[in-house]
Amino acid sequence: MITIPEDAKAKLLANGELAKARSDIDPMPVLKLFAPWDQRVWLISEMSPDDNDILFGLVDLGVGDPEVGMIILSELSAIEGLGGLRVEIDRYFRPNRTLNAYASDAAEAGRYVP
DSSP states (O other), X not given: OOOOOHHHHHHHHHHHHHHHHOSOOOOOOOXXXXXXXXXXXXXXXXXXXXXXXXXXXXXXXXSSOOEEEEEXXXXXXXXXXXXXXXXXXXXXXXXXXXXXXXXXXXXHHTSOOO
């Protein structure tokens, strides 16, 4: 299972609570997850306060069609790559724009743009 650090989880849950109350929020991503064996990237901005297995963010599966939507944490945790590699948290990720700005850049480029 991917273990989300407590400080990141608190931010994700706060964003999830805000999104539950308002539909017009555009938070900064809190986490970047990636598959070290290919090009898949997930930028996570929210966690459901009702079900901590449900995340929300930008998904780029490396096929040229990144999109924003729900992500299931347990499904990400079950992904296994070559040699038993797993999806990892990018400890060096520092967001520099909102989720919608990342999504807009990704849609234009056809891939996640750092």
